[in-house]
Amino acid sequence: MKILIVDDFSTMRRIIKNLLRDLGFNNTSEADDGKTALPLLQANDYDFLVTDWNMPGMTGIELLKAVRADEKLVSLPVLMVTAEQKRDQIVEAAQAGVNGYIVKPFTAATLKEKIDKIFERIENG
Amino acid sequence: MSETKEVQSVINDTTLSHAQSLIESLESGDIDSVRQIMDDIASLRESDLFCEMGKLTRELHDSLNTFKLDTKLSGLAESEIPDAKERLNHVITMTEEAADKTLTAVEAAIPLSDEIKANGLELQARWDKFKDRKLSVEEFRELSKDLDNFFPQITEGSVILNDKLNEILMAQGFQDLTGQIIRRVITLVQDVEQGLVDLIKMSSVPEASKAGKKATQEGLETTAEGPVIPGVAHASETLDGQDDVDDLLSSLGF
Numbered sequence: 001m002k003i004l005i006v007d008d009f010s011t012m013r014r015i016i017k018n019l020l021r022d023l024g025f026n027n028t029s030e031a032d033d034g035k036t037a038l039p040l041l042q043a044n045d046y047d048f049l050v051t052d053w054n055m056p057g058m059t060g061i062e063l064l065k066a067v068r069a070d071e072k073l074v075s076l077p078v079l080m081v082t083a084e085q086k087r088d089q090i091v092e093a094a095q096a097g098v099n100g101y102i103v104k105p106f107t108a109a110t111l112k113e114k115i116d117k118i119f120e121r122i123e124n125g
Numbered sequence: 126m127s128e129t130k131e132v133q134s135v136i137n138d139t140t141l142s143h144a145q146s147l148i149e150s151l152e153s154g155d156i157d158s159v160r161q162i163m164d165d166i167a168s169l170r171e172s173d174l175f176c177e178m179g180k181l182t183r184e185l186h187d188s189l190n191t192f193k194l195d196t197k198l199s200g201l202a203e204s205e206i207p208d209a210k211e212r213l214n215h216v217i218t219m220t221e222e223a224a225d226k227t228l229t230a231v232e233a234a235i236p237l238s239d240e241i242k243a244n245g246l247e248l249q250a251r252w253d254k255f256k257d258r259k260l261s262v263e264e265f266r267e268l269s270k271d272l273d274n275f276f277p278q279i280t281e282g283s284v285i286l287n288d289k290l291n292e293i294l295m296a297q298g299f300q301d302l303t304g305q306i307i308r309r310v311i312t313l314v315q316d317v318e319q320g321l322v323d324l325i326k327m328s329s330v331p332e333a334s335k336a337g338k339k340a341t342q343e344g345l346e347t348t349a350e351g352p353v354i355p356g357v358a359h360a361s362e363t364l365d366g367q368d369d370v371d372d373l374l375s376s377l378g379f
Contacts, residue, residue, distance in 0.1 A: 009301035054349035083352040087362045094377045
């Protein structure tokens with residue numbers, strides 16, 4: 001499974017990358033904001049997108065909306081991993097079609113649980 | 126500018142002609158005419174003063190208008206600076222916690238890896254002796270018992286070491302969170318700097334009293350507020366951790 005990790009902080013990208021590797025996902029790439037992520041998503045066949053919210057250039061929520069508006073990417077599973085935890089923001093993300101939402105700081109167990117849940121839901125259609 | 130010069134030259138000409146008439150009237154002893162000319166001069170002065178007053182009033186009005194745009198400086202001092210202190214204190218707390226977590230994990234991992242290494246070296250020495258056929262049957266039995274105990278120690282030890290390494294990995298998340306907080310404080314410092322520069326530009330104008338929090342908040346980015354900081358008020362309702370987020374999402378049909 002091919003996964004794209006989007007976060008403006010390289011430390012966080014590395015943390016997520018290492019956690020995913022621990023869960024058996026070895027094929028990951030990175031981008032530092034929505035603007036660089038979107039062309040990568042359009043040009044490659046990613047199976048899963050993990051994105052932060054608060055990034056310069058193009059934010060995670062804008063990226064999510066762009067993904068849902070793109071015919072090719074419309075059903076790509078998206079997990080948001082962010083420090084943003086305002087009620088309005090979570091509602092906005094849900095309405096924009098996010099598949100999972102994790103607030104920072106998070107644990108390895110939370111990441112595993114959310115990913116399992118996302119793919120379980122996809123398999124059950 | 127040329128208009129002002131023209132006005133000035135007209136005033137000068139008028140004053141000069143008044144002065145000449147005044148001297149002539151004085152020399153000829155025409156008292157009525159002297160009085161009339163002096164009244165004319167006084168009224169001319171009054172209208173001159175009136176023009177200056179008008180000019181000053183206009184300048185003051187313009188300055189006050191410009192200053193209204195910068196009342197956010199007072200707002201920054203009232204609410205944003207104390208908030209920034211809270212934010213930076215939170216950064217200290219987070220970096221301290223991350224360092225503590227990392228050091229605790231390292232302190233737990235080092236003795237464990239030392240023990241595995243020591244046992245490994247000791248068993249290897251005995252195993253070498255066995256390969257050289259220098260071990261008695263009794264010693265071999267002892268070695269095989271110790272090896273039996275050593276294998277699970279390696280497996281269990283690796284699991285614990287892996288956990289400790291993961292704790293160290295997760296602790297590095299502080300860099301992202303504190304980075305976001307520090308970025309906001311940098312924006313605030315830039316706002317204060319700009320406010321002070323503007324203030325210096327119009328330093329002769331008295332401070333406007335209607336400084337508002339509202340102006341400050343309008344000037345700052347509100348869409349993404351970054352990590353939640355204890356003691357710092359946020360513009361909209363903030364949820365308390367992953368459980369609350371999960372509850373909200375499940376109420377939305379997730």
